[in-house]
Amino acid sequence: MRKPSHDDMLLREQVANESKHWVRAVTACNSRCLFCLDSDTPRGVVLPTEEVQAELRRGRDELGATRVVISGGEASLHPSFMELIAYAKEIGYRRVQTVTNGYRFGEPGFLQAALDAGLGEITYSLHGHDAELHDRLTGTPGAFRRITRAMLASVRDGRPIVNVDVCINKQNVAALDKIIELSIALGVREFDLLHVIPQAAAYDNRDELFYDPRDHLDVLQRVFRLARHPRVTVWTNRFPVAMLEGLEDLIQDPHKMLDEINGRRFQVQRYLDHGEPLDCRDPERCQHCFIAPMCSSVDETIAKQRESAFEVWDLGDGSIDGGELPFGTTRIALDVEGLEDAKAALASHESPLWLRPRDAFALDELTPRGPLWLTARTREQLESWIGDVSPESVHRIQIELTGEIAPWLLEHADTLADHAERIWIHQPSYEHLADARAHDVRHPRGFFAALRDAVGRPLAVSGLPSCLVPGMTLIEPPATLELGLFDPDSGRARIRELARAHVRHHYRSKSLRCRDCRVDARCPGAHIHLLRDQGLGILRPWTEGPAADAAEARARALHPEPLRDVAAGSPPVGPSPSLPGFAQPTEPVVDPLGLIAEQRLLRRRRRAAEPT
Secondary structure, three states: OOOOOHHHHHHHHHHHOOOEEEEEOEOOOOOOOOOOOOOOOOOOOEOOHHHHHHHHHHHHHOOOOOEEEEEOOOHHHOOOHHHHHHHHHHOOOOEEEEEEOOOHHHOOOHHHHHHHHOEEEEEEEOOOOOHHHHHHHHOOOOHHHHHHHHHHHHHHHOOOEEEEEEEEOOOOHHHHHHHHHHHHHOOOOEEEEEEOOOOHHHHHOHHHHOOOHHHHHHHHHHHHHHHHOOOOEEEEEOOOHHHHOOOHHHOOOOOHHHHHHHHOHHHHHHHHHHOOOOOOOOHHHHOOOOOHHHHHHHHHHHHHHHOOOOOEEEOOOOOOOOOOOOOOOOEEEEEEOOHHHHHHHHHHOOOOEEEEEOOOOOHHHOOOOOOEEEEEOOHHHHHHHHHHOOOOOEEEEEEEOOOOOHHHHHHOHHHHHHOOOOEEEEOOOOOOHHHHHHHOOOOHHHHHHHHHHHHOOOOEEEOOOHHHOOOOEEOOOOOEEEHHHEOOOOOOEOHHHHHHHHHHHHOEEOOHHHHHOOOHHHOOOEEHHHHHHHOHHHOOOOOOOHHHHHHHHHHHHHOOOOOOOHHHOOOOOOOOOOOOOOOOOOOOOOOHHHHHHHHHHHHHHHHHHOOO
16 A cells, blocks of 8 residues: 555545535434534424525535535435435536435435435445444434445445545544444445534533544554555544644645534624624633634634734735725735836835735836835845845845745855845745645755755744744744735625635644644644645654753744633634724624524423413
């Protein structure tokens, strides 16, 4: 069995990043799983067919999704299940999928009808290798017999993609390899391994379900390594990144965050609009939660808005007039093509600018009104600008580190030393693994050690943890807020764009070894795509010695307090302010399921008040 190549990893990313929309058809379910994530929603609800169809259309029209998962509860309980499948195909979804306990698919004729309607992928939720374990976890006698019969029939039919998901928990983790062996014997070759998370019934039953993956690394990694087999596909779902050292190709694609946030969009909107915390906000839960880091980065954004603590207002390509500078920003960042665009930007903006040109040009052609910042991304720009910096024209140059310009930096160490006060090297982060693979310097720790020796003095560096920039001065990049986060009509931060910004800039992780690092509480780690590409093994925790002393002192200077972390108990900071000139929302967004719950409660109260 071979380790997947980078091409294999990029192909996995392409598959994982196909736009997928999850549509809830029901909350009704004929299982009573101990780990059910939906038990805190109104139970037994069958959403009107028209509402489900409207949500299917939203996925196509607003989100551009090409795949859809019709889910529940148990979606097969919807009386219009076949009609919904056919409708999804009719409006253009390439593939229609459902996740199921398999109970109805074990009925004669049901599977055939669903496949005839256009169901193209079936994910069976199998949580035990025998009836005793599976039926106990699902709370449903006979469930194991029904699901295995349905799995076998689906494989034999040959039309659908058939895969299995397993919610890994304390009761089945030791038998995980046996569950996979059974599935393979039934003809299944694709697996989605879900880490139990602290939601709803799973949290209520945490004493029976929560486990420390470190205690079961042998069986977990034995199953994970099945991904090396050419005929087996393994996906991890919500699994802690730190547990996958050596198996980084199995780290879940970060865009799963978009699915997670979409499923909680009404709660998140109420938090952004009115500061109403998510009902799961609790440090005891958050420390086990896959999306806790995103909640932390969203809180960080809101806190800086409320404190007017941003420095740079990023207008992107500059095609939109940003109006009044918001939330404390004093400098505008713009992407420009070349010299003429740079001149136009300087002429049209009175605020200090940070220009990110695509082309190189002579700096003496510019006449900035105040201190100008530039970003250099190519060798040609470095050649033109680093030796031509004067206090009057350019105050600061950010050098975006890439594999293309790294050799130039080593070759021109004397020039860098001469201009060290006005430059800083930044490791960019990328939304997609393919971009990180194409542009990142290989082995950044070794590169920066060599650069430090060549320059003979520390240079300012941002975007990496301190262990990867030995001998350099780690700094925080300017606090930057992107115009693209906000809806142009309402001036409100957009949930999906906040999630994408988290993936682009803030989704970082660490090794289990980092728990012993002296700067752990003040270090966000390395960006997820750098780690997916080059491995968690590149991280080197600071534990002892003069270098560790210096790293800790620098970390405390940058962050006198530990980083904001919902898992460590940082309090909610919402609501999020609107852009200047836009009103703050007054009415809370209505969650259809929440409305149903309120209506049910009112009916119960009326019945209780009626005379007997």
